[in-house]
Amino acid sequence: MSHLLEVEDLEVKFALRGGDLTAINGASFTLDPGEKMGIVGESGAGKSVTGFAIINLISKPGFISGGRILFNGEEISSFSDEKMRKIRGNRISMIFQDPMMTLNPVFTIGTQMVETLKAHRNISRHDAEKIVLEKLKKVYIPSPEKRLSQYPHEFSGGMRQRIIIAMSLLTDPALIIADEPTTALDVTIQAEIMDLLQELCDTDEMGLILITHDLGVVSQVTEKMAVMYAGKIIEAGATDQVVTNPAHPYTKGLIKSLPGMIKPGxxxxxxxxxxxxxxxxxxxxxxxxxxPVKEPVCLEKEPKLLSTKQGIMAACHMVGQ
Structure with a gap:
């Protein structure tokens, strides 16, 4: 089976007055149909830039300066804007962390969803509305017919995020990139949204890239994960392996700082x-x-991403020492 997505040595730079700044430095990973992957790290690690690079939505002065992105075997990193539009929002959808940034406050939900669908497909309004209702039902929006005439402010945060997911499903994408999709929501709604995304991947063979700083969510939802630090992937592997047996001191620190890892008090x-x-x-x-475990070599030589005994890839001189 061929991969749904292949990212090879991706490099993203930002052209600044003082010279080019490297935001992503040689990131590589693959994703198969229906597979769920997490990209984890602190703010500024390069997680979101990686997501934007996949759909070629990096705003100037940023640009993809190296590597390849293959989607269904086609190299899309060099596509023209027009060609990319057929893929972005159609075959690959992105969900952002703040639904109010995605929804237009002056149009009803029905209008926005119908227009989104018509932008990608040549269909009548009546057929578009049928698909819209079907997708709203799929994300468990109660009485969707009534909801079509409502405006974004009439929904709760969790409902708005479900509407965004329904919108991202309109064109039956093969891949969804979810960038911190639950950050602005409370814990119970977070769990519901993550369950929903998982269910959609399982039933529709949809690939999912979940970008988050929350290791807890990644460990519950994804099959594999990549940990990013300062623009590089520093650890990657099967999620259960990485979470129970982390190789890199940074990943160990992230896991140690999870609330569930400490004793009361x-x-x-x-x-x-x-x-x-x-x-x-x-x-x-x-x-x-x-x-906490650095040696003189760590101050001079950049570690390469190498396989450990557990089959995890880690970029650390101390692995196996």
Whole structure:
């Protein structure tokens, strides 16, 4: 079976006055139909830029400066805007963290969904409305017929996010990229939205890339994951393996800082220090200023992503030491 998505040595730069800034440095991964993958890391790690690069939506001064992105075997990173529009929002959909940024406050939900569908398909309004209702039912919106004439502000945050998911499903995409889709929602609604995305992947063979800083969500939803730090993938593998047997000190720190990992009354663990600024990445391993196990080699030589005994890929000089 061929891969649904292949990202090979992806490099994204931002052209600034002082020279080009590398935001993504050689990221590679694959995704199969129906597979669920998590991309994890702190703010500024490059997770969202990776998602935007896949659908070629990086705004200037950013640009894809190297690597290849293959979708269903076709290299889409070099597609023209016009050609890309046939894929973006059609074969690949993206869900953003704030539904109010995606929904237009002055149009009803029905109008927005019908127009979205008509932008990608040559169908009548009547047929479009039928598909819209079917998708709203699919995401468990109660009495969807009534909802079509309502405006975004008449819905709760969780309902709005479901409507965004219904919108992203209108064209039966092969891949959904969800960028922090539950950040603005409370915990019970978060769980509902994640269950819904999982169900859609299982029933429709839809691929999912879940971009998040929340390792807890990734461990419940995805089959494989990649951990990003300062624009690089520093650990990757099957989710259960990475969560139970992390190889990289950064991943270990992320797992240790999960609330469920501490005894009642203990302080929550925090990785010391901050992610480096992209203009000021330290030599050697970018994580070295914050690393509890660093050695002299870590300050000089950049570690390569290599396979560990557990079959996880990790970029750390100390793995296996």
């Amino acid at each position: 203990e302080d929550l663990y925090q990785i010391p220090g901050m992610m480096p600024n992209l203009t000021d990445i330290p030599p050697g391993c970018a994580f070295n200023p914050r690393c």
